[in-house]
Amino acid sequence: xxxxxxxxxxxxxxxxxxxxxxxxxxxxxxxxxxxxxxxxxxxxxxxxxxxxxxxxxxxxxxxxxxxxxxxxxxxxxxxxxxxxxxxxxxxxxxxxxxxxxxxxxxxxxxxxxxxxxxxxxxxxxxxxxxxxxxxxxxxxxxxxxxxxxxxxxxxxxxxxxxxxxxxxxxxxxxxxxxxxxxxxxxxxxxxxxxxxxxxxxxxxxxxxxxxxxxx
Amino acid sequence: xxxxxxxxxxxxxxxxxxxxxxxxxxxxxxxxxxxxxxxxxxxxxxxxxxxxxxxxxxxxxxxxxxxxxxxxxxxxxxxxxxxxxxxxxxxxxxxxxxxxxxxxxxxxxxxxxxxxxxxxxxxxxxxxxxxxxxxxxxxxxxxxxxxxxxxxxxxxxxxxxxxxxxxxxxxxxxxxxxxxxxxxxxxxxxxxxxxxxxxxxxxxxxxxxxxxxxxxxxxxxxxxxxxxxxxxxxxxxxxxxxxxxxxxxxxxxxxxxxxxxxxxxxxxxxxxxxxxxxxxxxxxxxxxxxxxxxxxxxxxxxxxxxxxxxxxxxxxxxxxxxxxxxxxxxxxxxxxxxxxxxxxxxxxxxxxxxxxxxxxxxxxxxxxxxxxxxxxxxxxxxxxxxxxxxxxxxxxxxxxxxxxxxxxxxxxxxxxxxxxxxxxxxxxxxxxxxxxxxxxxxxxxxxxxxxxxxxxxxxxxxxxxxxxxxxxxxxxxxxxxxxxxxxxxxxxxxxxxxxxxxxxxxxxxxxxxxxxxxxxxxxxxxxxxxxxxxxxxxxxxxxxxxxxx
Numbered sequence: 040x041x042x043x044x045x046x047x048x049x050x051x052x053x054x055x056x057x058x059x060x061x062x063x064x065x066x067x068x069x070x071x072x073x074x075x076x077x078x079x080x081x082x083x084x085x086x087x088x089x090x091x092x093x094x095x096x097x098x099x100x101x102x103x104x105x106x107x108x109x110x111x112x113x114x115x116x117x118x119x120x121x122x123x124x125x126x127x128x129x130x131x132x133x134x135x136x137x138x139x140x141x142x143x144x145x146x147x148x149x150x151x152x153x154x155x156x157x158x159x160x161x162x163x164x165x166x167x168x169x170x171x172x173x174x175x176x177x178x179x180x181x182x183x184x185x186x187x188x189x190x191x192x193x194x195x196x197x198x199x200x201x202x203x204x205x206x207x208x209x210x211x212x213x214x215x216x217x218x219x220x221x222x223x224x225x226x227x228x229x230x231x232x233x234x235x236x237x238x239x240x241x242x243x244x245x246x247x248x249x250x251x252x253x254x
Numbered sequence: 255x256x257x258x259x260x261x262x263x264x265x266x267x268x269x270x271x272x273x274x275x276x277x278x279x280x281x282x283x284x285x286x287x288x289x290x291x292x293x294x295x296x297x298x299x300x301x302x303x304x305x306x307x308x309x310x311x312x313x314x315x316x317x318x319x320x321x322x323x324x325x326x327x328x329x330x331x332x333x334x335x336x337x338x339x340x341x342x343x344x345x346x347x348x349x350x351x352x353x354x355x356x357x358x359x360x361x362x363x364x365x366x367x368x369x370x371x372x373x374x375x376x377x378x379x380x381x382x383x384x385x386x387x388x389x390x391x392x393x394x395x396x397x398x399x400x401x402x403x404x405x406x407x408x409x410x411x412x413x414x415x416x417x418x419x420x421x422x423x424x425x426x427x428x429x430x431x432x433x434x435x436x437x438x439x440x441x442x443x444x445x446x447x448x449x450x451x452x453x454x455x456x457x458x459x460x461x462x463x464x465x466x467x468x469x470x471x472x473x474x475x476x477x478x479x480x481x482x483x484x485x486x487x488x489x490x491x492x493x494x495x496x497x498x499x500x501x502x503x504x505x506x507x508x509x510x511x512x513x514x515x516x517x518x519x520x521x522x523x524x525x526x527x528x529x530x531x532x533x534x535x536x537x538x539x540x541x542x543x544x545x546x547x548x549x550x551x552x553x554x555x556x557x558x559x560x561x562x563x564x565x566x567x568x569x570x571x572x573x574x575x576x577x578x579x580x581x582x583x584x585x586x587x588x589x590x591x592x593x594x595x596x597x598x599x600x601x602x603x604x605x606x607x608x609x610x611x612x613x614x615x616x617x618x619x620x621x622x623x624x625x626x627x628x629x630x631x632x633x634x635x636x637x638x639x640x641x642x643x644x645x646x647x648x649x650x651x652x653x654x655x656x657x658x659x660x661x662x663x664x665x666x667x668x669x670x671x672x673x674x675x676x677x678x679x680x681x682x683x684x685x686x687x688x689x690x691x692x693x694x695x696x697x698x699x700x701x702x703x704x705x706x707x708x709x710x711x712x713x714x715x716x717x718x719x720x721x722x723x724x725x726x727x728x729x730x731x732x733x734x735x736x737x738x739x740x741x742x743x744x745x746x747x748x749x750x751x752x753x754x755x756x757x758x759x760x761x762x763x764x765x766x767x768x769x770x771x772x773x774x775x776x777x778x779x780x781x782x783x784x785x786x787x788x789x790x791x792x793x794x795x796x797x798x799x800x801x802x803x
Binding site: 072073133181188198204208 | 547549550552553556743744745748749750760761763764765766767768771772774775776778779782783785786789790792793796797800
């Protein structure tokens with residue numbers, strides 16, 4: 040039986056897309072500031088990079104607040120349940136046209152593999168780039184206040200940027216692996232997704248009622 | 255423009271009964287934007303108008319004067335302390351004991367990489383001394399009447415010192431380098447004294463090192479009536495400032511100087527009661543000189559803690575169309591043509607590239623300075639210091655690095671060359687170049703007697719063995735400040751081809767990268783891209799395969 044469910048609230052979509060554009064903007068300008076290529080010019084690149092950073096920090100403040108208040112943070116509690124089934128799907132099943140073993144619900148939007156990737160991104164990569172970015176900015180704007188030299192801060196910031204770019208590349212590819220190429224993308228734009236509703240949902244690790252509506 | 259503006263002012267003051275429409279017409283005629291420009295440049299003429307004394311009316315200055323010292327005596331009748339003040343300055347002593355290093359510096363003591371030394375060559379060199387008759391070491395530095403007031407205070411442009419007579423006033427007409435010099439009317443000059451101008455300072459400081467612009471690379475005759483692009487400060491279209499607007503003088507002692515520089519001014523404009531005599535950029539522009547958006551202004555102001563203003567705002571050396579010497583090889587001097595005559599070769603700008611008396615010279619203009627961390631304390635390799643002839647001998651040097659709070663990145667002209675040294679004692683040699691004595695190199699083209707004589711005059715030992723050694727000398731670039739839009743851009747430094755590529759010890763975005771992190775990062779990206787291609791390709795293949803079935 041198929042059902043069209045609302046998967047992503049308006050806030051989540053706004054958060055996702057503003058974050059997506061800001062991160063892409065920061066990657067493009069950031070690697071220019073790293074000297075990888077010339078695009079906007081150094082001064083403009085620096086201004087855009089910092090403007091995006093301030094905007095993204097603001098978005099994050101709202102997002103963290105939203106996750107705490109709505110309880111949606113529980114989406115990121117890791118699980119290994121059915122992880123093997125997911126890995127099997129992406130390495131074998133997907134080529135045979137098997138159905139995806141994970142059925143997203145409002146209570147569990149991310150499959151266990153996806154969840155692990157997001158968890159690493161949100162708890163390791165992002166904090167690293169934010170902390171080093173703020174240190175970077177404070178060294179730039181108020182030199183001697185921070186005892187850590189740029190020669191330590193900058194390479195870590197760059198390393199986290201490479202990790203972000205790698206994540207982004209993988210993420211963009213993974214959204215094409217839906218039932219159709221654009222199924223996941225559409226869901227993140229409209230908020231709705233047509234899913235199989237099984238008598239026995241495969242991956243509902245948490246009862247839906249413990250979560251807020253997030254609307 | 256000046257005259258029309260001033261006429262407008264006097265009309266308004268004198269004919270107040272004119273109706274407003276007349277004033278408006280007058281404003282239109284006077285071209286108001288221009289009038290504002292003129293008002294900004296006004297301090298230049300204020301020197302004259304604000305003075306409380308008219309020297310033309312002074313009894314002491316009437317009539318004619320026979321000699322320079324006679325004029326000085328007249329000056330000292332009223333300015334009783336002036337000569338004493340002058341005699342305390344480096345302009346008089348040509349001697350400077352460095353307060354931080356203790357080194358005895360000054361033109362009288364150091365060797366440079368141009369004509370090397372004053373000692374033994376006095377009558378020529380001291381034509382730029384603000385005194386009369388410094389012929390040799392016996393000159394009486396305490397004689398007040400020997401102070402030359404007019405060399406700095408002439409406003410007529412007619413005061414001329416003889417080029418080869420130890421600073422004495424020119425007494426007869428001579429031709430020097432194609433220009434005719436006429437002896438001045440000392441009475442006329444004395445009755446028209448005033449504050450120093452770009453011309454008076456430039457008459458010496460533009461011509462050091464053997465001709466216009468030779469020595470400094472940021473001081474030459476192009477600064478007379480400079481275009482705005484050359485100097486926003488000294489151009490009449492800019493701030494219209496003179497030398498002493500920055501080189502502020504207290505009791506004849508001028509702020510600024512090359513031996514003990516303020517590489518990083520942390521005081522800025524200061525408060526009432528603070529210092530007034532400072533030649534730093536910050537003493538006028540303050541410590542937060544950049545404006546604009548918060549981010550850009552803060553970033554640039556932060557840069558000025560570590561980067562001298564001059565580094566970005568004087569993007570090139572010798573920008574005024576007058577070239578400067580960059581290389582002087584004395585070891586090539588002495589070559590004669592087949593007829594045994596001296597050789598004199600010039601480049602397309604008419605500047606000497608070879609002369610039997612000088613050796614080989616190279617010139618350059620409008621070129622990128624060299625950059626170095628500089629703490630302001632300049633040390634010299636003195637003729638008493640042992641040198642390593644296998645290395646390039648630094649005629650002067652300094653310290654400074656990223657973590658030295660007194661140091662900043664400064665632009666320098668580096669003057670290179672080869673000059674004589676005592677090959678046995680391994681010391682820089684002084685040379686007797688000018689003069690009629692039997693030993694002067696410019697007479698005989700013989701090194702040994704020339705060096706022997708100079709070393710003896712300086713009371714220094716000499717083995718008699720002459721060698722030539724590679725040298726370099728640093729000249730901090732600080733004049734000819736360009737308009738802001740011609741300053742170095744961010745990318746000038748922040749790129750793989752950074753103009754600061756030689757400076758180490760700190761991380762500079764875009765110039766620097768951690769090689770291993772870049773490698774791992776690129777490999778990770780490439781691996782994911784490859785995985786995407788393979789996985790995506792397989793998906794398409796199997797998908798098409800299923801459809802066919």
